[in-house]
Every structure is written in C-alpha cells, then in structure tokens.
Amino acid sequence: xxxxxxxxxxxxxxxxxxxxxxxxxxxxxxxxxxxxxxxxxxxxxxxxxxxxxxxxxxxxxxxxxxxxxxxxxxxxxxxxxxxxxxxxxxxxxxxxxxxxxx
Amino acid sequence: xxxxxxxxxxxxxxxxxxxxxxxxxxxxxxxxxxxxxxxxxxxxxxxxxxxxxxxxxxxxxxxxxxxxxxxxxxxxxxxxxxxxxxxxxxxxxxxxxxxxxxxxxxxxxxxxxxxxxxxxxxxxxxxxxxxxxxxxxxxxxxxxxxxxxxxxxxxxxxxxxxxxxxxxxxxxxxxxxxxxxxxxxxxx
Numbered sequence: 028x029x030x031x032x033x034x035x036x037x038x039x040x041x042x043x044x045x046x047x048x049x050x051x052x053x054x055x056x057x058x059x060x061x062x063x064x065x066x067x068x069x070x071x072x073x074x075x076x077x078x079x080x081x082x083x084x085x086x087x088x089x090x091x092x093x094x095x096x097x098x099x100x101x102x103x104x105x106x107x108x109x110x111x112x113x114x115x116x117x118x119x120x121x122x123x124x125x126x127x128x129x
Numbered sequence: 130x131x132x133x134x135x136x137x138x139x140x141x142x143x144x145x146x147x148x149x150x151x152x153x154x155x156x157x158x159x160x161x162x163x164x165x166x167x168x169x170x171x172x173x174x175x176x177x178x179x180x181x182x183x184x185x186x187x188x189x190x191x192x193x194x195x196x197x198x199x200x201x202x203x204x205x206x207x208x209x210x211x212x213x214x215x216x217x218x219x220x221x222x223x224x225x226x227x228x229x230x231x232x233x234x235x236x237x238x239x240x241x242x243x244x245x246x247x248x249x250x251x252x253x254x255x256x257x258x259x260x261x262x263x264x265x266x267x268x269x270x271x272x273x274x275x276x277x278x279x280x281x282x283x284x285x286x287x288x289x290x291x292x293x294x295x296x297x298x299x300x301x302x303x304x305x306x307x308x309x310x311x312x313x314x315x316x317x
Contacts, residue, residue, distance in 0.1 A: 029133060030133050030136045032243050034140070038140055038173070040235060041231065042144070042147055042166075043230070043234070045150070046151075047230060051222075051226065055156050057156060057160075057201050057205065061159060061160070064167075064190075064198075065150065065151075065163075068166070071170070072173060072174075075179045078179075079177040079248065080243070080247070081246065085257050085261065089258060089261055089266055092181070092182060092185060092258070095186060095189050095190065096273050097276065099194055100277050100279075101280075102194045102197055107284035110205065110288045111287050111288055113205040119201075
C-alpha cells in the first residue's frame with residue numbers, strides 16, 4: 028500500500044487523541060503541556076501533508092511555521108506560570124492548585 | 130518501496146514514544162520520550178519535502194521547547210511521599226472520549242474523497258518561504274514577532290524573583306500537602 032495523504036492524516040489523528048488523553052489524565056501541569064504540544068504537532072503534520080498532496084504549494088508550510096512559533100511562545104509563558112505556581116504553592120500539580128492567591 | 134519503508138519507520142518513531150509520553154508514570158521519562166516523537170515528526174516533514182519546516186522543528190522544538198520542558202520538570206520535582214492519587218477515576222471517561230475522537234476523525238478521514246493530486250516534484254522551499262513572509266504574509270509575520278516580544282516580557286515578569294512590596298517568598302516544597310499548608314496560610 029503506497030503512502031498517501033490518509034496515512035499522514037491518520038498519524039495526525041492518533042497524535043491528537045494521545046495529546047487529548049494526556050491533557051485529561053495528567054496531574055502534573057508540565058505533563059498537560061506535553062499533551063498540548065502533541066496536539067499542536069498533530070495539526071502541523073496535517074498542514075504540511077495537505078500542502079504537499081493537495082495544494083502543491085507552500086502556504087500550508089507557512090501556516091505550520093506560524094504554529095511552531097506560537098507553540099514556542101505558549102510553552103515559554105506556560106512554563107513560567109508553572110514555575111510561579113511551584114514557587115507559591117510548592118507543587119506543580121494542577122489538581123491541588125485551586126486558589127488564586129496563597 | 131524504500132520511501133514507503135522510511136515512512137513507516139518514521140511513523141513508528143512518532144507514534145510509539147507518543148504512547149510513552151502519555152502513559153509513563155515518570156514525568157522525566159515522558160519528557161525524554163517527547164524528544165523521540167518530535168524527532169519523528171521532523172522526519173515526517175523531511176519526508177514530505179518540507180525541509181525548512183523540518184529544520185525549524187528541530188531547532189525550535191527540540192532545541193528550545195523540549196529543553197524548557199525538561200528544565201521545568203527538574204525544577205518542580207517534589208519527592209513523592211505517602212499515598213499517590215493516580216487519577217484512576219479519570220481513566221474510563223478519558224479513554225472513552227479519546228477513542229470517540231479518534232473514531233470520529235478516522236470516519237472523516239476515510240470517508241472523504243480528498244482532492245489529492247499525488248506527490249509533485251520536490252524542490253527547496255526556504256527561498257520561497259522567505260519571499261512569502263516578506264510579501265503575502267507580511268502582516269502575520271510582524272504580528273507574530275509582536276506576540277513573541279509579549280511572551281518574552283510576560284515570562285520574564287512571571288518568574289522574576291521577589292515582589293515589589295517585599296513580600297516573603299514561599300519556600301519551594303514547603304506546603305506540598307494542601308491540608309498541612311492550611312494554617313500557615315492564615316498568618317500570611
């Protein structure tokens with residue numbers, strides 16, 4: 028079976044589901060962030076695959092470049108929030124952090 | 130045939146560590162498994178002829194985001210003592226929802242007639258991407274740089290040591306147990 032567009036879409040679907048599972052199951056805030064990264068990668072695979080198989084251009088690749096940049100910004104801010112949480116609450120556990128001030 | 134074999138190897142390199150990222154109990158192991166997943170995704174980009182995106186993935190994700198994640202994991206580790214709530218009560222609903230999402234996506238993927246034109250010829254994309262950034266996508270490009278600046282300032286402000294009013298910082302790891310930390314909180 029030759030590799031086609033659906034193969035890439037299926038990889039994207041599996042990665043997205045795994046990321047969703049991590050977001051719902053992880054108690055550690057950094058683990059939740061890892062799930063978000065998996066989901067962003069899944070969408071990126073779809074963009075690049077569509078730009079290769081359907082559009083034959085590079086507009087999809089430019090979209091995925093923007094997604095990578097925004098994911099980096101998101102990771103920096105989210106990890107800064109996790110560190111601030113850890114400094115104030117002594118834990119990075121998303122379930123035990125329930126108040127806005129310590 | 131060789132190209133197909135390489136694709137399946139890259140797909141395995143992406144999917145198998147992704148399961149480990151999700152299921153591993155140890156968050157450090159999950160972080161290192163994420164390394165392999167991101168590497169596999171970069172390989173898939175290269176397979177698709179997106180050379181610039183593949184290298185960007187390597188530099189930004191593996192060189193930047195993953196290092197940040199591992200630093201944060203190691204800075205926020207508290208020695209586990211006593212009982213561990215492993216969140217087993219959430220396994221069933223999370224599994225059901227994820228399998229439902231996967232089934233829905235698979236139904237859409239396999240049931241749609243994609244307008245796939247097959248693989249065109251591969252050519253270097255970097256120059257074309259650079260031209261597009263400076264012409265068609267100039268506004269999103271500038272906007273994204275503004276977002277990066279805002280994220281940088283925000284991250285620096287969030288983790289800066291000490292507050293302006295000289296409030297005492299909490300000792301990291303002091304009140305890992307919410308019940309014990311309750312009465313200390315009243316004083317501050």
